[in-house]
Amino acid sequence: MTETFSSVPIVDFARLNDPVTKDEELSNLREAIFIVGFLYLTNTGLESLIHHTHENLPKLFELSAEAKEKCNMINSPSFLGYTRLGAETTATKTDLREYPDCPGAQDLVEEYIAKTDSLAQAFVRLVAECLSLPRETFDGFKGNMSRLKFVKYPPAARNSQGVGPHKDSAGLFTFLSQDNTGGLQVLNKKGEWIDVPPIEGSLVVNIQQGFEAITGGICAATTHRVIAPTSQTRYSIPFFQGVRLDLTLDQLKESAAHIVQRIPASEDKKKRAVDVPSEFLSPLYSCVSDSGLRISCMGLTNRSSARLT
Template sequence: MDTSVDVTAQQGLPVISFAGGSEEALARQLDQAFSTIGFCYFRDIGVDAALVEGVFAASRRFHAMPRAAKEAIAMNRFHRGYMAPKTSVIQTSSVARVTKPNNSESFMLMHEVAPEDPRFGRPLDGPNLWPDLAGFREAVTAYEQAMHAFSLRLLKPLALALGLPRDWFAPYFGQATTFLRLLHYPPHDMTDPEAAFGSAPHTDYGFITILSQDDSGGLEVRRKDGTWLAAPPLPGTWVVNVADMLSRWTNGRWQSTPHRVTNLSGGDRYSCPYFFDMSMDSIVEVLPTCQGPDRPAQWPPVRYGDYLMERLDKNYAYRQQPETAA
């Protein structure tokens, strides 16, 4: 099996296959992609195409429901449920002064925390909300479980890429913080040059993001020189990017790259990002393999949960409202 990085001239991002080849070869590819731009495509990750089709079908059915039915499961204080359009403003963006809310709506699923779990009731540790929609929960859960299983497998080549033992990351993900977001972007208003982005320029907060997108296009990645590179849909692939905590762990060796979405397709756009992050209590400190006398640590240690909650509190309107029962 050819394990080389396939760079397609039209879109510029590496395409990395997980079929065949050694973990060491895969680790080299990951390091190359994440060190140069922080984004790539994955293919052959072992997630059945039927699961992908199922979660997109579920998302379209959900977003086609009447607004009142979606509002019945509005986002709870545990960051789960329905988020209406134009209710998030990326105030923590490091690359743009964002004043307009994102023109998108979404359903958010996170790791399930049962009432008997000692974590229950802590920030982001609570119940998911589900619409009254036949087959929705089953399709969404099946895709989430497949992505979780792949993400756990991914930890080993990531560790090898950083000169760490294969199982180094495992203790941080025994109680992983995960998000599956079913996003719907309406068409961009072409008559208004100041129309809001579907998603304004931003970086992701945690460890790694694995995105499945439809055929509409609109995702762009910022190069180091400040120009924007399209990340168009490629059949059978996921767009993958380094997030803030992984960049911080690597002392900036791997980039948490700004990206944005503008839906210029003329129709509706759907995407399903999966955010795979460490446990809320994880202390992220620059890795020993990514620092030295000539490269001191750029950041002090930080508890992931504290970093995450600061950003959620600033960026989401529902978190500024009086707290209500979940």
């Protein structure tokens, strides 16, 4: 395996499901999981849905301030809803983005969640195969708390922070659709920020810290950020695949120990720079739901809410 990465690899979902090409593409997936923690997933069958959803995003964000404030996350008992521009911070800096959960979006959201969740479940089984594990290895960790965001990054001064360096927290994988603006970057082992330019119709998939914990750190989450655009608005749609909220940390560690024994070791022990602490395995909490609530509450006191919806 290579020592580090200088670009994000492309994995073809159709080839993963074709008996003729599956073994070769599983090898590509394995390297992406071990070395990068990020990949482009192409030929998913969701291209039309992705295009249609992006067409509708500007309309949602053009709703009046009053309409958006009615569903502000601060007023929601579930910590879900709208976040205005500048209401979030990452690493003490303000994030220049906003996201809505507003009337008129329900049908679009429900279709997007249903189809992406189905894809995500199939993908996780393929990940198990590429790690030489039974396909159903990770089935028992899947929960019903997957989350979807619609995110807007307005133009800002050069090198402004769209969202600061972070790792996605408490789930398995993130499936991100981005428009053609660019700005997403991932951190490699050498401390270099690598651009993740848009590929039309693709989903950018990355490991979350929950999957890192389940695999005992063998499949690690990767630090990433978004540089705010300078000349045009950027829209993105992240889908966060969740884990069971009743999963205790003791159960997770026990399962991880069993899984780690069965995953062939990677030759690359330090594949990525690790500069963001994990909130997933806090010793202060006994189960995932406790940890998730803690993260949500902290989000209301100016911690990044990238992990809230």
